[in-house]
Amino acid sequence: MSMSINISELISTPFKEETFEVPIDMEAYESMGDKFPFRKKENLVLTVSNIGTRKIHLKGHWQGELGIPCDRCLEEVAVPLAVEIDEDIDLSSEDSDEDADNSYIEESNIDTDALINHEILIRFPMKTLCRKNCKGICLKCGKNLNLGECGCDRTSLDPRMAAIQDIFKNFKEV
Incomplete structure (x- = not known):
């Protein structure tokens, strides 16, 4: 069950401002069928201000750490x-x-998990590497090449030459 902030009183009182500190209940960030577990997560600190007729201002911060595969x-x-x-x-x-960015607001409630989910989506890294010079995995056996060589023959041939590949296997070096 996700935490929600009721802002009905705040909406009805002009220029009222209130600060909330709420825990994030999500155990993992989910996107397109993948789950990325939270390794650390702080409480969300959110200040909600009534800035006019049915207009609010959200200002806040949150920090966390996700476990994402390289x-x-x-x-x-x-x-x-x-x-x-x-x-x-x-x-x-x-x-x-349907296409509103504030899908985390329903009637007079702010769904804090949905808000953080939305913000993570915007900031999710395009590429994640364990280190700059990560060697990846062997395409044949799947071994992590950062942990050592696997012994597989990884010479790749131009796919356009695949038809004559067998001819070269019959020749021996002199």
Whole structure:
């Protein structure tokens, strides 16, 4: 069950401001069928301000650390994430509900897990490497090449030469 902040009183009181510190209940960030576990996560600190007729301002911060597999060798990498939130939201505009960036607000509640999920999606790294010179895995046996050589023959042939590959196997070096 995710934590939500009820802002109904704040919406009805002009220029009221309130700060909340709430835990994030998610155990993992989920995206496109993949789960990335949280290794660390702090409480979300969020200040909600009424800035006019059905308009609010969100300002806050959150830090956490996700376990994301290296794109080359698949070893889990600790990726720190820092989220800074600073945005105005018009609660009266209901015409663009489907593609709204504020899908984490429903009626007078802010779903904090959905808010953090949305912010992580925006900041999710395009490429994750355990180190710059990661060697990856062997394409034949799957061994992590950072841990040592596997002994497989990894000479790659130009695919356009595959038809005559067998001819060269019959020749012996002189």
